[in-house]
Amino acid sequence: MAKIGQLVLLFVVFCLGLAAFWLPIEWPSILNAVSGSTFSSWSTIGLRNGPAVTAVHWAITPELWDYVESLRTKANVPGISFGVVRLREAEAPETEFGTWGLKTEDGESVTPDTLYSIGSCSKAFVSASLGLLIDDFASGRNRTELPPSVKKLTWDTKVASLLPDSDWSLEDPYATAKANLRDVLSHMSGLARHDLSIAPRDDVVDAIKRMRHLKSPYELREKFQYSNQMYSLVTHIISTYSGQPFTDFVSERIFKPLNMSDSTYDAVRAEQSGKLSHGWAPVGRRIPFWKFDVTGDVSDGPGGIISSAVDVTKWAATLINDGVNPWTDTSVIPKSVVQETTTSSTILIGRALAPWVSLEGYGMGWARWTYRGHELVGHDGGIMGFNALVLYLPWDKIGIVGFASVDGGAATLGQAAYRILDQVLGLAPLDHSAADAAAEKHESVEDTVVPAEHPPSPDLDDSAPLGAGDSASTENGATAEVLAALEAFAGTYGNIGYGSFALCAPTSTSEHCKDVLATFASIPSFRSEKHPLAGDDHTAEQVRLSSDAVSPPYQTLLRPGLYGHWPRWVSSHIVLFPLPDAPRPPAAANASAPPTRAFSIALPALYPHGFGRNTTPFASYVVGTDGSWGWLGPRVECTVVGGWVRGCGLFTGPLSGDGEQSVEERAEAWFTRE
Template structure:
């Protein structure tokens, strides 16, 4: 038995030696961003007819301990034709989440805090007044639960507004006796939003939980979250192009435009409408979206960030630890199952930690995250066993989320000498597949059970807030002043969007996702919902262009409940953004079946 144990130990040692020798003698190409790579990336941008482009960063630690750092830009940065460079700044969307949770990790490592914070600290013990609709989740949810998206909450993305601040989302309002001094927009959010699954039942992506996590530094350190991250991460790492300030990024002259296409015409999303705080500015204090999606950065700074992550929190070129290694390891450890099956043979199932997913590509482990926000997409990936990092940032809203993956895989293949996979053809095939048919509408629709005019007025859900429903078609001579103003401007700000032969309502929700929501009649008391955003063109002949989106592939709907001659409220479906495989709410009444219920007030 002793010999067998020694033999087993020696065999493991020998295997480890062979593996280490193999790694040390691996041939590294002198460069990844070669002329061949330039040709490949430019061809991909042409194949996808991109009006924008991409900035990339590739970092590799050599067997000698040196770093090869390569950064480059491809394509067009702005509508005036300026080119993308390594210093062009992009919004990186949900790749902001890693900065968010690592700021909490820094606090967990802070021995001066009393009581100490830990990954298993219950949110209820950290943020007074915190609560969800589910009492179990309210009491038991920890930092790990929130960061790994297992609270049971769906996205509810159109429930938060630019006028919100973090306390207004996280904490219910004070007792009635204190309400006179309470800001009007500070309504109870999370506690009024319906969960779509049981606590810890599975992975459901939820931006609002990262708003809660961003509130922790504010509660414990008494400073704005965005300034905390700048002080403890951006500045110590010398990431001078990285910020939460839209105003600062714009003033740099390096900010990319976010491009889209509308019927063949290239359009630009106005950036100042994308990330702004409750006061309407895009300053250093950030916005309600800072935690889950507010970072603006460049490929050059992402090269520094990737090296820092691969060095487990140490600033490149120094021995200075900026982020605790334990925190980087914790958030990269799989907790929930993001995808239980692999869509292609080169890939694996995916697990999720905190602002990081973990999977493999051709047998090489990846730790990564994607980011999507209006006009921009990003993918930031590191291969810890290969000491390799790759970042791809793009300003093509329509195709960037696909071709950034094509570019990412190509760069990994070149860096590691892997077999080339034709991801371009694969993704082209995927998007060429027929789209799901739109919901079938009845040929002979019946009007609602009450007069259309009685449906107008104000509605409220404590999680989503209040709004006024205005009737566009047919016109309403008794409309409020606000509704008259909106419907009068409608032909200008919503050019060609609505069919005047179909009863249609519009409401100004002013959410962080969409500005307006339209209600188009389907049958009886059911209306189809679309998020509508209107953007200036700079062309006096057609001053606005408009974008209309549905909340889900199967459509989003509102069913109005009436009693006699009046409307009581309505319930929504297809809007809350639940995880894959999550069942719709069940019940005998509209209120019971609704993802969110709005009372008429």
């Protein structure tokens, strides 16, 4: 599944410099101690009996392998795997694989059949599956019947005609009635992203029924709004009208015909195979495989597939071949479905950002652009512990798939993929590619970005609580007027679409808050820099034992902020750190508007007892959710009336909206103080 924030496509990684989002990290000592990246570049003809090692390297040459290894070590990515396929007239497909680094923290090396979570690269399997279902109904192979009002299932069939009103409804009645299957798969429904409305145990129907309570900031077909939930919606439609679970449909209709024998949605099966890679967080720590904690099926469609370079290379080769398995010469995906899903219906980037790339469009689970005059179709994926990309050149008959065992490895995969493209196309590598520019930008800001394990917070005097009218100095020297004591913001907040959560100040004394604060206090990165225990990784148990104490130890031990336990599918907890005042848009000169207080949001997954070989406490974050972006990243703005906090609005991007609007009107989600 794709990360919280806007969709990160491969082209955007380079041209917009998303490598600048990377943060300084330190890997466990076992990774530093092992230099065993293995040169297992396999070149094969066919894959039916498994790859055969040869000495021919037409795609991943020794020089290119060294280049990718230098990228990997520089970015501290534990493991990388690439597959390349080339189709030629009247010849069997040629495939080649390259692997770098470790599969596990125990020292096992990556191999071409190492399994990774492929995140949003799973979306293309949803759109292809819907195309297969459409073809089934068109050819009379359907197992179920359509509603009486639906004469024919097409890409333009309205969602409202396929689901009951009790399930399907959006905030906008027009979008509810008119949104069709193409709209929801091309992210043009108008619904905002709302990933944080998803809890780990949610099922698809739970998510669909809550959509009516989620804000749609744009009208239907007005603006691209990346939505993982719409891909969950389509999996429900496929299950309903195929007569079988969505994951079984994909296995039966795609995995098996393509001999993608290791590909699965089942984390237990993947682990039992012995091929599953460990996943790491950007902070350099190994984290649990995310699907063991996400028990609902909401994530299956937008990001649930577990696969390998060997298997996904077969998928790419079939798409290049217009849906025909090039090894068996059997049609798996109708050519019309490949064409429909990969044809751009939405413009993502309306003008070229560099001479060697084009504008970029989006179809249904695929983006489309050109690189150095060659047309590409592709998508990337980022999910807890992993990054992935799949791209192919429909005219040149070349496909490239890549995987990394860390959330935050997208830029490394992208740089490597473009260099592989240069090699296979016979192009001289660009002297100053957009990828290199992005890397330089990363290096230039590296020293000024707060590490992901240390979200920013005001450097406040720990000796006294924040009081009404106090002025808090921040790390950059700015001051922020505190409209109410920090304790005034503690309490329970609710939104019907998101549920509720409780926020605790360091001085809160309820049993629930003492447990929450004790958990945070066990993580060194949340301790005040002025406290004697700050940064001490070996005092977790001492801190945990103080959970029965009164509040002052937490007031001095923890950094000033609001702490809560709020299990989401991307995190386990939530932290709000006060932000300094920021310049408002010119239209914000509304003197009658109630005062507001803003906080940056950190959404960590907390591990008080560590994980894997390293048992020291730590926090991990999905890229972009560590709170380091300040006003430009996820934040909360609270409305204060007469010293009373009326509620808080959630924002996941830069300042936007009419400055005359209230926080409640501008927010993506409004949480009422309960």
